Amino acid sequence: MAFGFNPRYQQKIELLDITLPQFMIIAQDTVNYLGWNVGTKSESSFSARTKMSLSSYGEEISVSVQDGIATIESRCTGNQMMDWGKNRKNVEAFVSAFELLKSGFNAETLEERNAAWQNELAEIKASETAVGSNEKSSFLSLFIPRKGFAVTPILINLNILVFIIMVISGVSFL
Numbered sequence: 001m002a003f004g005f006n007p008r009y010q011q012k013i014e015l016l017d018i019t020l021p022q023f024m025i026i027a028q029d030t031v032n033y034l035g036w037n038v039g040t041k042s043e044s045s046f047s048a049r050t051k052m053s054l055s056s057y058g059e060e061i062s063v064s065v066q067d068g069i070a071t072i073e074s075r076c077t078g079n080q081m082m083d084w085g086k087n088r089k090n091v092e093a094f095v096s097a098f099e100l101l102k103s104g105f106n107a108e109t110l111e112e113r114n115a116a117w118q119n120e121l122a123e124i125k126a127s128e129t130a131v132g133s134n135e136k137s138s139f140l141s142l143f144i145p146r147k148g149f150a151v152t153p154i155l156i157n158l159n160i161l162v163f164i165i166m167v168i169s170g171v172s173f174l
Helices: 020-034 086-103 107-133 151-168
Strands: 008-014 037-041 045-049 059-066 069-076
Touching: 008 086, 020 037, 020 045, 020 059, 020 086, 020 107, 059 086, 069 086
Parallel strands: none
Antiparallel strands: 008 069, 037 045, 045 059, 059 069
């Protein structure tokens, strides 16, 4: 049982008999098998979240590979002080499900899936490039309502408008 601000647990696995793309394919299948929601993805890492339960606000699981060693970490997302063993259980569930799924793959299947994985990574990089090109207007984007982010810009704009009207009508700037 971990204790502290945002308790966590991590485990490292050596990638002896599989390549990085093969590991990432099987690892993402493992996350789907466990019913976790996949978050951010890159060539050598991704994150996932567990569902909320009565004993937890949910945990974030991060999987990253560096120098042939995979690091699987589970971390509490809320302001929990104790995890009651949930993080260790998440990592152990991931490792055992990974080994189970890994035994069901053959080289041909992994090669087919690798092509799909490379296409998905290309789409992610393209979207990151598009977001990067809009960084200059990122501050101004706070004021523009859009799908999924409409209420906050409207409230900000209304507050600014009320402030300007108050200053124009003679109320002190401060």
